[in-house]
Amino acid sequence: MNEKDVPALLALFAQQSSENALLIMDPAGAIVWCNGTCERLFGYPGSELRGRPLRSLFTPEDADKRIPEYELHVAAHSEDVNNDRWMLRADGSRFWATGNTVGLRNKEGKVTGFAKILRDSTDVKEQLETLRNQLKSVADSDQHKTRFLATLSHEVRNPLSALASGVEIMRQQPAMVSDTLGMFERQLKHLYRLAEDLLDVTRISTGKVKLDFQVHDIREPIANAVESVGPLLAGRRHRIDQHILDVPLLVRADPIRLEQVFSNLLANSAKYTPEGGQIELRASTGAGEVWVHVIDNGIGIPPETLPHVFDLFTRGDSASAQATDGLGIGLSLVREFIELHGGSVQVRSDGPGKGSEFTVRLPLADATDRMATSYNTPRSTDTSVDAAQPES
Numbered sequence: 001m002n003e004k005d006v007p008a009l010l011a012l013f014a015q016q017s018s019e020n021a022l023l024i025m026d027p028a029g030a031i032v033w034c035n036g037t038c039e040r041l042f043g044y045p046g047s048e049l050r051g052r053p054l055r056s057l058f059t060p061e062d063a064d065k066r067i068p069e070y071e072l073h074v075a076a077h078s079e080d081v082n083n084d085r086w087m088l089r090a091d092g093s094r095f096w097a098t099g100n101t102v103g104l105r106n107k108e109g110k111v112t113g114f115a116k117i118l119r120d121s122t123d124v125k126e127q128l129e130t131l132r133n134q135l136k137s138v139a140d141s142d143q144h145k146t147r148f149l150a151t152l153s154h155e156v157r158n159p160l161s162a163l164a165s166g167v168e169i170m171r172q173q174p175a176m177v178s179d180t181l182g183m184f185e186r187q188l189k190h191l192y193r194l195a196e197d198l199l200d201v202t203r204i205s206t207g208k209v210k211l212d213f214q215v216h217d218i219r220e221p222i223a224n225a226v227e228s229v230g231p232l233l234a235g236r237r238h239r240i241d242q243h244i245l246d247v248p249l250l251v252r253a254d255p256i257r258l259e260q261v262f263s264n265l266l267a268n269s270a271k272y273t274p275e276g277g278q279i280e281l282r283a284s285t286g287a288g289e290v291w292v293h294v295i296d297n298g299i300g301i302p303p304e305t306l307p308h309v310f311d312l313f314t315r316g317d318s319a320s321a322q323a324t325d326g327l328g329i330g331l332s333l334v335r336e337f338i339e340l341h342g343g344s345v346q347v348r349s350d351g352p353g354k355g356s357e358f359t360v361r362l363p364l365a366d367a368t369d370r371m372a373t374s375y376n377t378p379r380s381t382d383t384s385v386d387a388a389q390p391e392s
């Protein structure tokens with residue numbers, strides 16, 4: 001073999017290369033020759049490719065922007081053009097092509113045609129997209145964590161400053177001790193709750209949550225939650241209407257965790273509803289499940305925030321603007337705990353100012369569980385409690 005054999009070998013390469021699609025165009029951009037890979041890649045028989053303008057293989061968006069003409073123009077007047085872009089198959093589907101277009105000049109430098117070589121790199125493009133998305137979500141979660149640390153610092157500093165001023169008051173006015181102790185108790189409770197929530201997040205992420213499953217009437221944790229959120233509801237002069245089915249609603253669950261779930265939902269309704277608001281608590285059954293709805297007529301949730309409210313460290317803008325306490329942890333714990341019980345939680349809001357509705361669905365205890373447990377404590381229901389007593 002010697003140099004004079006090269007043109008024939010190049011022709012064989014062009015015909016036999018299984019990865020590279022090769023096209024030869026005339027100076028006007030009409031295809032005059034292509035190899036078998038080109039037919040396979042674009043999904044046209046060679047007879048339909050020959051004579052076809054190159055631009056018909058471009059996506060309509062690129063063709064509208066006159067990219068095919070631009071590509072040939074640059075190849076004709078300066079140098080090879082990279083042509084990494086989506087291209088169109090005969091059936092309308094697309095693939096990510098990477099390659100080059102070359103202007104073919106004769107001895108006088110006149111462009112006598114073009115050659116285009118490309119390959120299908122859709123998988124690489126997809127991997128890149130996946131990596132890009134992963135990078136973005138890492139960056140987002142990093143940003144969330146930074147924001148979380150900032151909020152956490154405030155959340156801890158505020159009660160600490162209150163405690164510090166309490167100490168000062170007691171030092172200067174010993175008569176104020178009993179008043180100040182009440183405040184101490186509240187602030188310490190707040191800090192304790194904060195630490196517990198943070199520990200729960202860690203327990204969940206390390207799979208170390210312990211649930212104490214018991215068959216019980218879900219109306220008990222609901223009632224306990226209403227009681228524990230009572231001072232907050234009263235402090236904000238909210239009215240709470242309860243429509244709870246008047247029969248035992250037996251579930252197999254951890255009553256302490258359920259109380260935590262309903263307290264979180266009720267506390268959010270209280271926080272994100274302007275003073276004197278209306279909160280509704282409903283419990284009913286259907287399709288082997290118990291449904292608990294917590295509904296408020298508060299600030300509502302914008303549609304773009306709705307899909308993220310259950311994500312860890314998510315705080316709505318309005319939440320930060322209102323500077324209410326909270327770290328963006330509560331709803332994520334609600335979802336985790338409910339899912340660990342085989343249930344689900346959903347949110348609905350018609351938008352800012354239109355209130356919110358959270359629905360918890362849990363499986364009812366099955367027949368065997370029910371028979372093993374006797375209940376004689378149907379609690380009275382359908383009550384309206386005007387929680388208008390401010391916290392003392």
Ligand code: ADP
Pocket residue numbers: 268269272273296298299300301309314315316317318319320325326327328329330331332355356
């Ligand atoms: P936070 O500690 O901020 O209250 P949550 O995880 O409990 O954290 O809630 C996440 C975000 O969801 C809140 O910051 C708020 O923007 C929004 N949200 C939760 N409950 C309600 C509600 N009842 N009404 C309006 N917005 C709510």
